[in-house]
Amino acid sequence: MEERWSTEHVLSLAPDPASLKAAGKLSGPGPWSATGTGRGALWGLCKGSGSTPYRTAVELGTPAYKCSCPSRKFPCKHALGLLLLWAAGPEAVADGAAPPDWVEEWLDGRGRAAADRAAKQQAKAAEADPEAARRRAEKRAARVAGGARELRLRLADGVRRGLADPLPAGAWEEVAARMVDAQAPGLASRVRVLAEAPQDELLEEYAMLHLLAGAYGRIDTLPEALAATVRTRVGFTTDAADLLAGPTVRDRWHVLGSRDTADDRLTTRRVWLHGAKTGRHALLLAFGRPGQAPDLALPTGRLLEAELAYHPGARPLRAVLGTRYGGPEPAPAAAPAGLSPAGALAGYGAAVAEDPWLDGWPTVLADVVPVRTPEGWQLTDGAHSLPVRRGALPEAALWRLAAVSAGHPVTLFGECGHHGFTPVTAWDAEHRPVPLG
Amino acid sequence: MTAPVLAPADDWADLQGAALLGTDRRPLPEPRTALAAAVDRTDPAGALLDLAAVAAVRRRAGALPAPAVETPAPAPDDPRPALPEAAARRLAVLLGTRGGHGSTANLAELLPQWLTAARTRGYRLPPALVPTLLDTARARSELRSDAVALAGPLGRWLAPHNPDWKYVTRTAGEQDVHQQPGELLWQEGLFAERVTHLTRLRRTDPAAGLALLASTWSTERAEDRVLFLDSLQDGLSAADEDFLEAALSDRSKNVRATAAELLSTLPGSALAARMAARARAAVRHDGDRLHVTPPAACDAAMQRDGIPVKSPTGRGERAWWFGEVVAGAPLALWTTGTGLGPEQLLALPTVDAPDGGGAEWAEDLREAWARAAVRQQDAAWARALLGTPPRPGRDTRTPGAPAKLLAVLPPAERAAWTAAFVQTHGLGDAFQLLGACATPWTPPLSTAVVAALKRAAELGSYPWSHSGVLGMTERALAPETAPAVEALAADTSPDTAWSDTFTRLAGTLRFRQAMLTELE
Numbered sequence: 001m002e003e004r005w006s007t008e009h010v011l012s013l014a015p016d017p018a019s020l021k022a023a024g025k026l027s028g029p030g031p032w033s034a035t036g037t038g039r040g041a042l043w044g045l046c047k048g049s050g051s052t053p054y055r056t057a058v059e060l061g062t063p064a065y066k067c068s069c070p071s072r073k074f075p076c077k078h079a080l081g082l083l084l085l086w087a088a089g090p091e092a093v094a095d096g097a098a099p100p101d102w103v104e105e106w107l108d109g110r111g112r113a114a115a116d117r118a119a120k121q122q123a124k125a126a127e128a129d130p131e132a133a134r135r136r137a138e139k140r141a142a143r144v145a146g147g148a149r150e151l152r153l154r155l156a157d158g159v160r161r162g163l164a165d166p167l168p169a170g171a172w173e174e175v176a177a178r179m180v181d182a183q184a185p186g187l188a189s190r191v192r193v194l195a196e197a198p199q200d201e202l203l204e205e206y207a208m209l210h211l212l213a214g215a216y217g218r219i220d221t222l223p224e225a226l227a228a229t230v231r232t233r234v235g236f237t238t239d240a241a242d243l244l245a246g247p248t249v250r251d252r253w254h255v256l257g258s259r260d261t262a263d264d265r266l267t268t269r270r271v272w273l274h275g276a277k278t279g280r281h282a283l284l285l286a287f288g289r290p291g292q293a294p295d296l297a298l299p300t301g302r303l304l305e306a307e308l309a310y311h312p313g314a315r316p317l318r319a320v321l322g323t324r325y326g327g328p329e330p331a332p333a334a335a336p337a338g339l340s341p342a343g344a345l346a347g348y349g350a351a352v353a354e355d356p357w358l359d360g361w362p363t364v365l366a367d368v369v370p371v372r373t374p375e376g377w378q379l380t381d382g383a384h385s386l387p388v389r390r391g392a393l394p395e396a397a398l399w400r401l402a403a404v405s406a407g408h409p410v411t412l413f414g415e416c417g418h419h420g421f422t423p424v425t426a427w428d429a430e431h432r433p434v435p436l437g
Numbered sequence: 438m439t440a441p442v443l444a445p446a447d448d449w450a451d452l453q454g455a456a457l458l459g460t461d462r463r464p465l466p467e468p469r470t471a472l473a474a475a476v477d478r479t480d481p482a483g484a485l486l487d488l489a490a491v492a493a494v495r496r497r498a499g500a501l502p503a504p505a506v507e508t509p510a511p512a513p514d515d516p517r518p519a520l521p522e523a524a525a526r527r528l529a530v531l532l533g534t535r536g537g538h539g540s541t542a543n544l545a546e547l548l549p550q551w552l553t554a555a556r557t558r559g560y561r562l563p564p565a566l567v568p569t570l571l572d573t574a575r576a577r578s579e580l581r582s583d584a585v586a587l588a589g590p591l592g593r594w595l596a597p598h599n600p601d602w603k604y605v606t607r608t609a610g611e612q613d614v615h616q617q618p619g620e621l622l623w624q625e626g627l628f629a630e631r632v633t634h635l636t637r638l639r640r641t642d643p644a645a646g647l648a649l650l651a652s653t654w655s656t657e658r659a660e661d662r663v664l665f666l667d668s669l670q671d672g673l674s675a676a677d678e679d680f681l682e683a684a685l686s687d688r689s690k691n692v693r694a695t696a697a698e699l700l701s702t703l704p705g706s707a708l709a710a711r712m713a714a715r716a717r718a719a720v721r722h723d724g725d726r727l728h729v730t731p732p733a734a735c736d737a738a739m740q741r742d743g744i745p746v747k748s749p750t751g752r753g754e755r756a757w758w759f760g761e762v763v764a765g766a767p768l769a770l771w772t773t774g775t776g777l778g779p780e781q782l783l784a785l786p787t788v789d790a791p792d793g794g795g796a797e798w799a800e801d802l803r804e805a806w807a808r809a810a811v812r813q814q815d816a817a818w819a820r821a822l823l824g825t826p827p828r829p830g831r832d833t834r835t836p837g838a839p840a841k842l843l844a845v846l847p848p849a850e851r852a853a854w855t856a857a858f859v860q861t862h863g864l865g866d867a868f869q870l871l872g873a874c875a876t877p878w879t880p881p882l883s884t885a886v887v888a889a890l891k892r893a894a895e896l897g898s899y900p901w902s903h904s905g906v907l908g909m910t911e912r913a914l915a916p917e918t919a920p921a922v923e924a925l926a927a928d929t930s931p932d933t934a935w936s937d938t939f940t941r942l943a944g945t946l947r948f949r950q951a952m953l954t955e956l957e
Contacts (some may be wrong), residue, residue, distance in 0.1 A: 007526050028947045030923050052785035130645025156482035203456045207489035341502040349498040356494040367510045372598055384502035407511030418497040434565045
């Protein structure tokens, strides 16, 4: 039996506020009939405006959704409403029912499709022409190397002329476009950051970009792990399926936090995990188009037994989620063990020694008091203090942190970096996680 | 670099200087570390970037924490029991956290009810929700009293650090009323805060409230004096008479009128006695009739007792004076003087006294009695003036302002009368009456309103022509009515305005019911 999700968890799946509002109206028993849950799925019939009710089903593991309504929102308001109804408790949707035929068929079909996909993947891997693939890779490597060389020249030009002398508007935008042409999107996005950087951070941005472009220029001489880091930062990607075909790490992963950021093209969800057995941190990324929630929803504070495959690198962090063994379970009510501010900075320092381009490293701080000072928020343990990274969080989130602490020491998860600490989750006096984002 | 993290001393400033002016104009700094010495210096610009990269990574990897900052004393403990978890989730939805998602209609209307219910039950909020609540109450001042009480010691601990929450320290809880901050508030507070303070004080200690007002009375502005005087209504007693009697000689006409009105509601006051004498002269009872002789003039004494010479609405002078006199006289005058009850008095025919004007005095007399019943909060008179609740098929109208008279009656009676009214007349004229009823409405009243909505839908009127009543219904309809509304939603043809209206109403009712259940 699946544990019922919390309302917040269901709310976090909604593609947009309008869907949520619509789903709220469908969250009572009124429009629903023939609801049930079993075989890892949830289903029901929802009375709509037509004569035939919509058939709505949710496969809870993935999760996956099916609804006979014409909506293009995903999940649609019916699926969300059904989940909200189910989340309300067993009196609303009974447990342990046998799925009706239409749900059985859908679940069976999903099983078959997954098997087909796996078979196709294998077939594709077997068929692929390794010689052609190698030629394509060489061609791209040459183009990226060309881009990196050009970038180093532009950076050196800037320093020769002096950074106090502002470049004409759009100059860096043009360089970024050339990096995109050179198939080095990682360089392109760092160039755009450079264009926005304040005067006093400019030299640092120049230097780190210079270091990255230079590293790519002699990538063949770098140790394998560092070379992988450089390739990732320059903009090479690795297919999730390829990663999962390689070595994986199985652990009981504690979900330490989650944060969504959105621009007009994309919603990015970051989910930070920490392995109970391995002690390793991992970062999962999920993306959604506007109007679609990222498909990964792992509630903070839960434990998930699963296999992860890390992206290769000198300091592996980003990972993809492989096989899960059961759904997310509630973690014991306890805050994770953490570091002092000094320990946290030392930890970040050790990470930077391996991957110099790291801006921050996932860190649990233990027993720190958030204090508002004229210079901004500080996290202090009585011996030292660590500033909260400016602009990393809206002011309201920091007040929430202050309220959770009430002047007492708290455990705090976030990213520790050279700009300071970016809080993501705090644990309250009852050791329950409070998302701050 | 702007990193607020301390880093080991190094050659960063030299590198920064050279980079700002350019390596064409500035020499490269001398290397200070072995790694820096190994940098190839043939191209100064490339070398500068190499050196800067070495220094930047070194600074990042070797960053040290800043010295500790001073921590404030922690917030005092809050002994109240924690809010049940489901109620905490509900509050988060009501406050629109998590991206402002609401799950049903009109959550803004339900938040005040939630806060009042949670405050009454004495819960402690989850700390993480306290800042959002304080932000919300900043924009909606009607929530402040409940919000500050619920935020409790944590709210008072947080507030001084955030300029947006200044109001928290000024919104004193009931228990703080006698303390020094109250005095200070009275001396230095904003006008609205002072009125609130005075009103609160009058509820707990009327004499202290009067003393406080008297202590600054002569220095207050005329427009403020009127409103301060108004707040004496709470806890009004004979002890206030001297002060009010003095206020009858105030420079401001509005202050005089307000003082007179207050005095007229004190049955034992000298003003009430003077009004009673005038009223007795104007209305004479001779057994089976009432003879009306309106005042012939508004003399200086009448004017001092708050009767303006001219009617503000331009009524005939004598009718105006007559109305003011009767409305200002104690109602007991009529019953004790005649031995008749209000119903019997209202049934008596009215005739002109020999020098009277015309038969229209009957209406003026009823209106004046209605005003007196509202002022003196006299339920027996209000009941008699409202008449029996209207019954289907009999179109009985109540003169005067029935909503005001209704407010004088006990809540159950109010609801019953309004239910009967709605059954007979529908919702068209019911807005003010419904507004006078206590929330949540009683089940019979709720059933009557739902039935009236059903009739309105069947008759093909538009929901928006009932939007005022519908908004009130969402706040006030009894939760027990939810199944009836849901049935209504199911019966109404889909995708019509009424179907949407009923569905939303049912959703709100369910939400409200669940919300109150969670707080038990």
